[in-house]
Amino acid sequence: MTGTIPALRAAAARYGPLVDEPYLATTVRGFANRPRTLDALLRGAAARWPDRAAVVAPAATLTYAELDRAVDAAAAGLLGAGAAAGDRVAVALGHDLPLFVVPFACSRAGVTALLLNTTLSPAQWAGQLSRARPALLVADTAHRDRLAQAAGDRAVVPADAALPLSGGDRSGVDTGAGEDAALALIATSGTTGVPKMTTVTSRGLIHAALAYVDLLGLGDDERTLVVLPLYYIGPLSAQTTTMPLVGGCSIVAADPRPVAAPALLARHAVTHLDAVPAWLGLLVRDAPAGPPPPHWRTLIYGGAPMPAETAARLHQRFPDVVLYDVWGLSETHGPATAVRLTPGAALPAGTVGRPVAGVDVRVLDATGGVQPAGRAGELQVRGANVTPGYFDDPALSATVVRDGWLSTGDIGAVDADGSVRILDRLKDVILRGGTNVFSVEVEQVLSTAPEVVEAAVYGVPDGLGGEAVAAAVVLAPGASLDAGELRRRVGAAIGVHAVPRRIVRLDALPRNPTGKIDKRRLRTEHP
Amino acid sequence: MTHGPGDAPAIDPRLAAALHDLFGIPAADLRPDAELERDLQLDSLSVVELQVALERLGVRIEPDDPAQVRTVGDLQRVVDTAIAAGVPSLPPLTLSDEA
Structure with a gap:
């Protein structure tokens, strides 16, 4: 569903233009002047904006130069604790600086993080560990016992030993990992009971993040509040990766609950937020009354349909905030399509907007034929943001990603104007x-x-x-x-x-x- | 709001009915020290849903301190406090005939 390609907005133009490049046995449109890896992205940001705030977290506030040095220390720490380039490292970490640093450190050290969802049971973790076979297990104090329980008799290394955030140096840290190296694995349950683990890459994260920069017109004064867990793909692309592209700052919320958000949004002069409808429903329900946070401009959400009542109350409560509904999967590193909500104007049911920059969406019928506009079938996505596949599962990868097209498991239609509607879920x-x-x-x-x-x-x-x-x-x-x-x-x-x-x-x-x-x-x- | 074993409140049958109606939790599981998350297996959204249901009965649980309502006994105290503060006695909820 390509058409005239609109000019890239704001800081995204700096990394453009979009040019054809080969990827996954097809041709996709990539940002020509992008940093190739998360490591290169952070080095660039540290050179360009050394003294700007990069991250505010409960444990510390770091400038880009300081974050760059912390990532040196963490990368050296991972390698020193027993991981070698190419290995997996399982991390069970709470909502704080070490987990924020992990993707950058993995890019720099050439290792892959298995990002454990801390709401899952140790039994679920055990299944993921046996599949990922990590060389190193890392947990903070709060998650150490549970990881040890999941890992049987294997040693769990404390986060402050494996991910020190100061004192390291860059010598001996392998930065040879390319843009398609696995930075992280995000597990989702499969229909067979065996976890499938989506491979997160620098190419995918950076393209997803640049699509957000373009969509939202993000500038260099952005401050984003991270309330979703940092082991979700959403905040990894929409927040952790967008901010170093524009020189903005991530605030890792000390209290990620909705009730605490208005105070944090105001105190940290937040401009941008990524959330899910359930969280937003609680925000409008529970948040103490008061003036809207003065700097807050953009809100992206996805993962589920937004109840109309929540959208209306959000607009009532925060009239200056522009809402974007995003449809995407872990396998697309976040966004595939997005739509800007206009207050009071209802969209057709299921509408999730048009493909973001560099992304194509099409519809297949049951026999694999491409459907014309308006006809329903399984939605497929193509772009540089599509995952190369699932860890250690070439058969599944080949089924889900074929000739660069990702089968999403969602049933929908693409209308004549390129707008995508979700009608049903193929996945149960x-x-x-x-x-x-x-x-x-x-x-x-x-x-x-x-x-x-x-x-x-x-x-x-x-x-x-x-x-x-x-x-x-x-x-x-x-x-x-x-x-x-x-x-x-x-x-x-x-x-x-x-x-x-x-x-x-x-x-x-x-x-x-x-x-x-x-x-x-x-x-x-x-x- | 913690409590010792000696002052465990009796569980109001209407609170028990709400827990059964929403989540199918049998009354027999409602010991005062049963933790909502660990023992009754309620996730955080379910706890919010319970709060919403109780609010319809005039019982407000302040959202700014979730640790305040951790157990069934804590819930009962909130209900008792609301009744003592003049909330009309809780109307009965229909018990589901399923489960």
């Missing part, structure tokens, strides 16, 4: 806050209970405009339902976000004519 996934819950994974856990013969897990509306997890189970003859035990089982195996709120017992699961479980009917009959 429940959008719970900022986290995806894979139905199949919860079903598998429920089925491990001896009394459960069959289980179906589906999304139902929660009371906050989002989705909650519900389950229907068929029990063995004579067995009785112990919902508490089943809930605990899911919490221990996956995490509390995946625990079904309602577990109904049925004599049989409803099925459609082809024998598939009819989750639409479960949703209607057992909400």
Whole structure:
């Protein structure tokens, strides 16, 4: 769906123009004058703006020159603690400076971080560790015991030893990693119960971030508040990577809860925020009344549809903030499409806007034919922001990314004006806050209970405009339902976000004519 | 708001009904010291949903200190305080016949 390519906005023009380049067996449009790696990006920022604030975090505030030196120390620390270039390093870290530094340090040291989601259970971590086979395990004090539990008898290195933020030097640090080297792995649950791990690269992050710089017209006075976990792809591209491109500053929130946000937005003169609808719903509900933060200009959100009421209340409460709805996946390093919301003007249902700079979107029918404008099918994305694949899973990678086109698992249509609408999800996934819950994974856990013969897990509306997890189970003859035990089982195996709120017992699961479980009917009959 | 084992409040049947209605939690699991997250497996969004449901009954939980309401007993105290402060007694909630 290419057309006339509009001129790049603001600082993005400095890294342009967009030029054709080969990538993933296809041709994509890349920013011609981009830094090639996160390492090069940070060096450039440190040379250009040495004394500007780069990051404000609970642990410390650093200028770009100081951040550059901290990354030297951290890269040397990782290599000194037992990782070698090309190795994976598992990190279980809270919302603070060490986790912020990790992607830069990995680029500089040539290692790959397995970014562990701290809301997941140790059992989930164990599955990811056995797949990623990290050479080094790093945790802060708060996560050390849980990582040790997940890692069996392996040693966990404290974060202050493996990621020192001062005292290192650049000698001996390998900076030879190229732009397609794996900087990080982000795990998502798969339909087989085996975690799949999306490869995050410098090429992907920098293109995703430059698309944001262009979309939002980011300038050199940007200050972004990071409230989403730094192991999500969203903040990694929209915040951690955009700021050194423009000379702006990331504020890693000491308290990432919505109720604390207005004070932080005002105190740190924040201009830009990345969030998810569930968080924003709580912001308009719980945040103390007061004048809107004076510098706040842009808000991007994604991950789930925004309830209309939340959007209206956001506009009421923060009238000067421009909202952008972004559709993207970990596999696109963040944004694929975006749309600017106009207050009071409702968009057609499911509209997620046009592709961002350098990205193409198309629709395939069930036989793999490209659909004309307006016709529905599976949405595919192509661009320099697409992941090269999943770690250690060439078969899955080859299925999901073919000739440079990423199959998204979302059903939608591209209209004649290039606008993308999401109509349904091919993947059986429940959008719970900022986290995806894979139905199949919860079903598998429920089925491990001896009394459960069959289980179906589906999304139902929660009371906050989002989705909650519900389950229907068929029990063995004579067995009785112990919902508490089943809930605990899911919490221990996956995490509390995946625990079904309602577990109904049925004599049989409803099925459609082809024998598939009819989750639409479960949703209607057992909400 | 912590408490010792000696002054554990009784669980209001209407609070129990709300927890059952929203999350299918059986009344038998509602010991005063049961932690909402660890023992009842409620995630943070579920806790907010519970707050919203209680607000409809006139019981307000201040959001600025989540540590204040960590257990079922803490919840019961908030309900007791609200009733003592003149909130009309809680209307009964319909118990779900499922689960």
